[in-house]
Amino acid sequence: MSDDWTEIYRPHGLGEVVGNPKAVEELKAWADSWASGRPAKRAAVLIGTPGTGKTSAALALAADYGWDVVEMNASDQRNADAIKGIAMRGALGQTFTPEGEYHSTKAGRLKLIILDEADNISGREDRGGVPAIVEVVRSAKQPVILIVNDWYALTKKSSVLKTQTEQIKFSRIKPVTVRGVLRKIAKDQGVKISDSALELLAENSGGDLRSAIRDLQAVATGREEVTDLDTRVVSAREVEKTMYQAMDSVFKYTDPMSARAKMAEVEEAPDTKLLWIEENLPIAYRESLDLYNGMRQVAKASSYLGWVHRRQYYGFWSYAGDLLSFGVCAAKRREVRGYVRYQFPSYLMKMSRSKSVRATQSQVCAKIGEMVHMSSAEVRQELLPYFRLLFKRDKEFQLRMTIDLGLEVEEVAFILEEKIDSNAVKHVMSDVKRVLDAKDQKMEKAIDRKKVLDMLDEPPAAPKPQPSALQRTLF
Ligand SMILES: Nc1ncnc2c1ncn2[C@@H]1O[C@H](COP(=O)(O)OP(=O)(O)O)[C@@H](O)[C@H]1O
C-alpha cells in the first residue's frame, strides 16, 4: 500500500469531500440529470487551483453513483493522442481506454470520462488539442468531466466549451477546514500535534489541501509528537514560492530578461537552482526540440558550476545563473500556456529527509569523540562502525555507553539503526532507566549511612563567627 498520505486520505465518496459544498451540490445535480437519459450538458468542468479536491470529487462522484471511470490525464502525450484519435473518428458512443481501444458499456451502467488537466492538453497549439476536447464534449454519449486550472486559457478559442458545459468552481479550502482535516489525519496516524503547529501548516498551505497534507506528513514522519513545528519547513515554503514564480517566468513566458531577473531574486545557491530547472524542464517543455535546446543550456550551466567547485572560479556562477534562466527561457519557440505542475527536486527531497539523520550522527560522533579524544570526523570514519557493532552485540557495552555518553533516545535509535519507537530502542532505554534507578537507590542508602555515622560523633557546634561591626563592605 502507498504510504502517501494524500492518497491514503483521498475521499471515498462525495460526503468526504471537504469545503466547496456548493460545488458538490452542483456536481450531484449534473449527475442526477443523467438519470433520465442524456442531458443537454454532457460535460461538467471542474475549475480551480490545485489541491482543492477536483480530481477527488470526480472520482467520489463515480463511486457514489456506481459509474465506471475512464481517467485520462490530457497533459500526457500518449493520452492526448488517444483523445485526438478518438475525437477524429467521432467514435464516442463507447468510451475508450488510454490505448484508444473501446470499453464496451454494460447495459445501464454509465462510464464517466475524466479528462484531467484538460487545459494542458499536449501540443494543443499546433496539433488540435483544443478541437479534440471540443469534439469529445460535443459528441460524448457518456458523462464527461473536464478538470482545469485555467479555464480562460482553454475557452479563449472555443465558445462551444462555454455553452455546452456545466461549469463548477472549486475555491481554495479555508484554513479552518484544512486544520480540521490535518487534525483528523494526525489522530489517525497516532501523531500528537499542537494546535499552533496545525494552524501554521494550515495557514501556510494557501488553501491547497494536498500540499498541507504533504507538509504534515513531512514534519510528522518518524515522530510521535510534533510540538513545535520545525520552522524550517515553513521558511522553505517561502523560498519555494518565489522559486515557483521564477519557474513560471523561465518556462512559460518568452521574456528571457525578466526570467533572468526573477531567477536572480530567488535566494538559493546556483546548484539548487540547477536542480529545480533540471527537474522541471521535461515537465514544462513538451515539444522535443524545446526540451533538447533547454537541456543543452542546463548542461552548459552544469559544467560552469563544475569549474566553480573545482577551481573556485566564482565568476562562473553568474554565467551558470544566466544559462539557467535566460538561456532556458530563450530555448523554447513559443509560450507554454496553462498550468504547469512543478515538482520539488527529488534530490533535495531525499537530502532533507536524511538531514535529521545526519544531525544525529554528528551529535553521536561528537559525544564519542569527547570521550576518546578524537575529532567527530575521525570518529565517524574510523570508530563508528566498530562502536555500532559492539553496541548492537554487547549488552553491557550498550548500557554503559548509553549512560556514560548520556545518549538520547534518537541517538540510540541511530546507533542501532532502528526506528525511535521500535522495541529494540525501547528496551535499551528501559534497561538504562532501571540501572540508573538502582544506582540512585544505592546512593541514597550510602548517603543515609554516612549521615548516621556523622551524627554519632558530631562535634559540638562551634559558635558562628559574628560579622565585624567595623567591616561592612570590602570596599
Ligand atoms: N476537498 C477535499 N476534500 C478532501 N480531501 C481533499 C480535498 N481536496 C484535496 N484533498 C486531498 O488532497 C489530495 C489531492 O486532491 P485532488 O483532488 O487531487 O485535488 P485537485 O484535483 O483539485 O488538485 C487528495 O488525495 C486528498 O487527500
Ligand SMILES: [Mg+2]
Ligand atoms: Mg487533480
